[in-house]
Amino acid sequence: MRALQMKTPISQAFPFGLFNSAIQRRWKKPADTAQTRLENRTRDSQLDKLTANLQRLATVLQLQHLISKRRGPYVSVQIMSRWKNIVGLNTGMGEFLRKYPHIFEIFTHPVKRNQCCRVSRRMLDLMLEEEAAVKECELDAVRRVKKLLMMSVSGTLRVHTLWLIRRELGLPENFRDSVLAKYCDDFKLVDLETVELVRRDEDEDLGVAQVEIWREREYTEKWLSEFETKYAFPINLPTGFKIECGFREKLKNWQRLQYLKPYERKDVVWVQNCGGIQRFEKRAVAILHELLSLTTEKMVVVERLSHFRKDFCMKVNVRELLLKHPGIFYISTRGDTQMVFLREASRKGCLIEPNPVYVVRRKMLDLLLLGQRHSREPNIESKEESDNVVVDEDVGVDVDVGGPRDGDWVIPILDNFDDNLHEISDSSVQELSNYSENKNSRTEYKLQF
Numbered sequence: 001m002r003a004l005q006m007k008t009p010i011s012q013a014f015p016f017g018l019f020n021s022a023i024q025r026r027w028k029k030p031a032d033t034a035q036t037r038l039e040n041r042t043r044d045s046q047l048d049k050l051t052a053n054l055q056r057l058a059t060v061l062q063l064q065h066l067i068s069k070r071r072g073p074y075v076s077v078q079i080m081s082r083w084k085n086i087v088g089l090n091t092g093m094g095e096f097l098r099k100y101p102h103i104f105e106i107f108t109h110p111v112k113r114n115q116c117c118r119v120s121r122r123m124l125d126l127m128l129e130e131e132a133a134v135k136e137c138e139l140d141a142v143r144r145v146k147k148l149l150m151m152s153v154s155g156t157l158r159v160h161t162l163w164l165i166r167r168e169l170g171l172p173e174n175f176r177d178s179v180l181a182k183y184c185d186d187f188k189l190v191d192l193e194t195v196e197l198v199r200r201d202e203d204e205d206l207g208v209a210q211v212e213i214w215r216e217r218e219y220t221e222k223w224l225s226e227f228e229t230k231y232a233f234p235i236n237l238p239t240g241f242k243i244e245c246g247f248r249e250k251l252k253n254w255q256r257l258q259y260l261k262p263y264e265r266k267d268v269v270w271v272q273n274c275g276g277i278q279r280f281e282k283r284a285v286a287i288l289h290e291l292l293s294l295t296t297e298k299m300v301v302v303e304r305l306s307h308f309r310k311d312f313c314m315k316v317n318v319r320e321l322l323l324k325h326p327g328i329f330y331i332s333t334r335g336d337t338q339m340v341f342l343r344e345a346s347r348k349g350c351l352i353e354p355n356p357v358y359v360v361r362r363k364m365l366d367l368l369l370l371g372q373r374h375s376r377e378p379n380i381e382s383k384e385e386s387d388n389v390v391v392d393e394d395v396g397v398d399v400d401v402g403g404p405r406d407g408d409w410v411i412p413i414l415d416n417f418d419d420n421l422h423e424i425s426d427s428s429v430q431e432l433s434n435y436s437e438n439k440n441s442r443t444e445y446k447l448q449f
């Protein structure tokens with residue numbers, strides 16, 4: 001028993017308190033992982049709110065896609081309730097549809113007498129406008145795909161990888177046949193799942209990254225030295241970010257660090273000395289920065305970035321790398337998916353330099369945010385009453401065609417009011433004369449005494 005008692009640790013035998021405060025006690029070092037950095041990061045309320053709204057818009061578009069697959073233009077609400085798990089709703093389908101009357105119209109079927117739903121005319125017009133904007137900006141989308149292929153080490157990309165970010169790149173649903181097959185001089189399908197760039201060095205502007213334009217503007221307009229801007233990135237720290245000791249010096253040294261730029265054709269070597277790891281990570285930051293700048297809304301789902309690791313030779317943890325640079329990227333965890341934003345491209349939840357595709361999608365989001373506001377139908381009875389009134393052109397006044405007018409009920413009240421007014425005036429005169437007589441009699445009585 002004594003041996004067992006001696007083996008028990010001191011912390012359990014003597015709990016930490018006032019009388020044993022001199023006893024040394026070990027404390028565990030707090031873990032510093034990607035998950036803890038994600039939980040303890042400085043939040044951006046505007047981008048978080050935008051992410052939540054975009055999640056709802058994605059659910060609405062998914063429902064519209066399921067409705068379009070049906071034969072008719074409408075679907076019963078009972079059938080749509082089966083899509084609850086497919087879409088990922090936590091509420092009832094009918095409750096969700098009634099939240100957005102500007103997008104979904106619920107009506108009763110004239111024959112079956114059940115509740116049915118269809119997409120509103122305004123939403124359909126916006127979807128047609130989006131298709132027209134995507135078709136109009138087709139050359140810009142081709143340019144984006146070519147720049148992605150130029151960043152690839154082998155000059156090839158999988159078609160499935162492009163399909164995952166087709167909406168972010170402004171590509172149509174059938175881009176494989178409508179874009180890749182149409183521009184056969186620029187793209188070549190090696191097999192059914194791989195696309196390759198045919199001509200690479202024809203256009204020199206394709207090899208210029210978006211951050212290079214910013215560096216040139218900083219060098220010419222702000223008169224900064226080339227040593228400070230040659231390898232620098234725009235830094236926009238979030239509001240409330242806590243700057244620790246030594247952070248500014250580390251950031252300044254990182255901005256001056258040289259790296260292999262995304263469009264340079266060299267063998268990527270991960271050297272573990274002389275800052276080789278930092279240069280390799282900075283090259284990955286430049287690739288992610290360029291990828292986000294090529295998207296239409298300057299954001300993309302974090303999970304989809306992992307599909308580019310092999311093609312772009314990024315042997316790093318993408319999410320951890322994004323969390324290391326809060327002044328360049330921001331990860332929002334609202335909803336089921338994690339969304340990464342390019343901080344320099346947005347201000348107060350909106351793009352600084354919008355494009356036609358973004359403008360149309362923003363209209364869809366504004367229609368979603370209307371909710372149940374301005375959804376009441378106009379009063380039909382007041383319109384029918386106004387139709388009964390005709391303006392006489394000669395006199396210039398309203399003439400009643402039929403039915404009572406709005407001011408007819410006032411006339412009998414005024415007639416009764418005149419009669420009552422005469423009675424009240426007669427009675428009031430008599431009361432005043434009696435009051436004056438009584439007052440005179442009182443004054444005479446006082447004078448006698």
